[in-house]
Amino acid sequence: MSLDIWMRENPLTYVWIGSYAVAFAIFAVEIAMVVHKRKITLQQVRLMREASEED
Amino acid sequence: MAINWFKYSAPTTFYPLAGKLIPWFAVSSAILFAIGLYIGFVVAPADATQGEFYRIIFIHVPSSIISMLLYMVMAGYAALGLIFNTRLSSMMASAIAPTGALFAFISLWTGALWGKPMWGAWWVWDARLTSELILLFLYLGFISLHASIDDPRRADRASALLAIVGSVNVPIIYFSVKWWNTLHQGSTIKYSGTSMHVAMQQAMFTMLAACWLYAIVIALTRVRSIILDREKNTKWINELDEVRS
Amino acid sequence: MKKLSLLSLLILVVRRDLVLAMRRRADVLTTLIFFVMVVSLFPLGVGPEIDMLRKMAPGVLWVAALLASMLSLGRLFSADYLDGTLEQMLLAPQSLSVLVLGKMASHWMVSGLPLVLLTPVLGLQFDMSVPAIGVLMLTLLLGTPVLSMVGAIGAALTLGLRGGGVLLSLLVLPLCIPVLIFGTGAVQAVTSGLNVSAHLSLMGALLVLALVFTPWVTAQALRISME
Numbered sequence: 001m002s003l004d005i006w007m008r009e010n011p012l013t014y015v016w017i018g019s020y021a022v023a024f025a026i027f028a029v030e031i032a033m034v035v036h037k038r039k040i041t042l043q044q045v046r047l048m049r050e051a052s053e054e055d
Numbered sequence: 056m057a058i059n060w061f062k063y064s065a066p067t068t069f070y071p072l073a074g075k076l077i078p079w080f081a082v083s084s085a086i087l088f089a090i091g092l093y094i095g096f097v098v099a100p101a102d103a104t105q106g107e108f109y110r111i112i113f114i115h116v117p118s119s120i121i122s123m124l125l126y127m128v129m130a131g132y133a134a135l136g137l138i139f140n141t142r143l144s145s146m147m148a149s150a151i152a153p154t155g156a157l158f159a160f161i162s163l164w165t166g167a168l169w170g171k172p173m174w175g176a177w178w179v180w181d182a183r184l185t186s187e188l189i190l191l192f193l194y195l196g197f198i199s200l201h202a203s204i205d206d207p208r209r210a211d212r213a214s215a216l217l218a219i220v221g222s223v224n225v226p227i228i229y230f231s232v233k234w235w236n237t238l239h240q241g242s243t244i245k246y247s248g249t250s251m252h253v254a255m256q257q258a259m260f261t262m263l264a265a266c267w268l269y270a271i272v273i274a275l276t277r278v279r280s281i282i283l284d285r286e287k288n289t290k291w292i293n294e295l296d297e298v299r300s
Numbered sequence: 301m302k303k304l305s306l307l308s309l310l311i312l313v314v315r316r317d318l319v320l321a322m323r324r325r326a327d328v329l330t331t332l333i334f335f336v337m338v339v340s341l342f343p344l345g346v347g348p349e350i351d352m353l354r355k356m357a358p359g360v361l362w363v364a365a366l367l368a369s370m371l372s373l374g375r376l377f378s379a380d381y382l383d384g385t386l387e388q389m390l391l392a393p394q395s396l397s398v399l400v401l402g403k404m405a406s407h408w409m410v411s412g413l414p415l416v417l418l419t420p421v422l423g424l425q426f427d428m429s430v431p432a433i434g435v436l437m438l439t440l441l442l443g444t445p446v447l448s449m450v451g452a453i454g455a456a457l458t459l460g461l462r463g464g465g466v467l468l469s470l471l472v473l474p475l476c477i478p479v480l481i482f483g484t485g486a487v488q489a490v491t492s493g494l495n496v497s498a499h500l501s502l503m504g505a506l507l508v509l510a511l512v513f514t515p516w517v518t519a520q521a522l523r524i525s526m527e
Contacts, residue, residue, distance in 0.1 A: 011107035019165040192474040212524040231478035
C-alpha cells in the first residue's frame with residue numbers, strides 16, 4: 001500500500017528508477033559482457049598463435 | 056556505383072568493416088538516446104489521463120518493437136545460413152538472439168511497471184504482454200538449443216530451423232492470444248486511443264532509432280568475437296593487427 | 301530394395317512402431333498414469349469447490365495432455381537413433397517425410413489416443429457436463445496429433461543431446477500454445493452456450509497445416525542432426 005502512495009506522489013522517480021534505470025543497467029551489463037567476451041577471445045587467439053609459432 | 060554486397064558476406068571482409076562501423080553506430084546511438092530522453096522528459100507535456108506515468112512508453116514501445124523486429128531479422132539470417140550455407144549469416148543469427156531476448160525482457164519489465172499505476176496490477180494477461188512473453192520463450196529456446204549442441208555447424212543449422220519454425224508460428228500465436236484475450240474480455244492498453252502529442256511521437260521515434268542502433272552495435276561486436284573464435288585457426292585471423300600485438 | 305508406394309510405406313512404419321510400442325507396454329502406461337496423476341493433483345492443490353473445478357477442468361486436462369505428450373516425445377526417435385535404424389531410414393530410397401509421418405502417427409496412437417479415451421472418466425471427476433466432455437474429447441482428438449507432430453520437430457532437433465528432454469519441452473511448449481487456446485476455448489464456448497464450430501474449424505486448420513508442413517520440417521531436422 002505504501003508503495004502505491006509513494007508512486008502517486010513521485011511519478012517521475014518511479015518511472016526513472018523503475019524502468020529507465022533498469023533498462024540502462026541491462027544495457028550496461030550487456031555491453032560489459034560483450035566487451036569482456038571480445039577480450040577473452042582475443043587473448044585465446046593470441047595464445048594459440050604464440051603456441052603455433054613456438055612449434 | 057555497383058557495390059559487390061557478396062564481398063561483405065565473407066567473414067574476412069566483414070570483420071574489418073564491422074570494426075570500422077561500430078564506433079560510428081555507438082556514438083550516434085548515444086546521441087540519439089540523449090536527444091530522445093530530453094524530448095521525452097523535458098519537451099513532451101504530461102499526458103492528460105495518465106500523468107507522468109505514460110513516459111514509460113518511450114522505452115517500452117521501442118523495446119517491444121525492436122524485440123519483434125530482431126526475431127524476424129534473426130530468422131531471416133538463419134534462413135539465409137540454412138539455404139545458402141553462408142557461415143556469416145548463421146553467426147549473425149546467434150549474435151542477435153541474446154540482444155533480442157534482453158529487449159523482450161525490458162519490454163515485459165517496463166510493461167509491468169506501467170501496468171501497476173494504470174491497472175493496479177503488475178501483470179495483466181493482456182494480449183500484447185502475453186505474446187511478448189511467448190516471444191521471450193522462443194528466444195530462450197533458440198539460445199538454449201544453440202548452446203547445448205557442441206558441433207557449431209549442427210548448432211547453427213538446428214537452431215536456424217527452429218527460428219524459421221518459430222517465425223512461422225509467431226503470427227499464429229499472436230492471433231490466437233489476441234482472440235483468447237478478447238474472449239476473456241481482459242483489459243487492454245490503447246496506445247492509439249489517447250491522442251499523441253507531436254513531441255511524444257518524436258521522442259518515441261528517436262528512442263526507437265537509438266535502440267535499433269544499440270542493437271546493431273551489440274550484434275556486430277558479438278559477431279566479431281564469434282568470427283574470431285570460429286576462425287582462429289585460419290591465416291587471416293593470425294595476421295590481424297589486434298592479434299599480432 | 302524396391303521402392304514402396306507411399307501408402308504402403310506409411311502403413312509399414314506405423315505397424316512396425318506399434319509392434320515395438322506393444323513390446324514395451326510399460327512406457328505407454330507410464331504416460332497414461334502421469335496424465336491421470338497430474339489431473340488428480342489439481343483438486344488437491346486448489347481445493348475441492350466443484351464450481352471452480354468445473355471451470356478449470358478443460359484447462360487442466362489440456363495442460364496435463366500437453367505435459368504427458370512432452371514426456372513421451374523423447375522416445376520418438378531416440379531408440380531408432382541408438383540402434384542405428386534411423387541412419388538406415390535416412391539412407392533408404394524411400395520418402396523420409398512419409399517415414400516421419402508414420403512415426404508421428406504411431407506416436408499419437410500410443411500416447412495421444414489413450415489420453416482422449418481416458419478423458420470422460422477424468423471429466424466426470426471434475427463434474428463436467430456430458431456435452432462439455434464430448435467437445436473436450438473432440439478437441440483433444442484434433443489437437444493431440446498436432447502436439448505429436450510439432451513435438452516431433454523438437455525431438456528431431458534435440459536428438460542425442462545432453463538434457464534433451466527438458467530442452468525439448470522448452471522448444472516445443474511455446475509452439476503448442478495456439479492448440480491449447482483453441483482447445484480449451486471450445487469447451488468454454490459450449491459450457492456458456494455458444495457455437496463451437498469456429499473453434500473446431502480453427503483446430504482443424506491447425507491440424508491440416510501441421511500435417512502438410514511438419515513431416516517435411518522434421519525430415520530436414522533429422523538430416524541436420526544426423527549428418
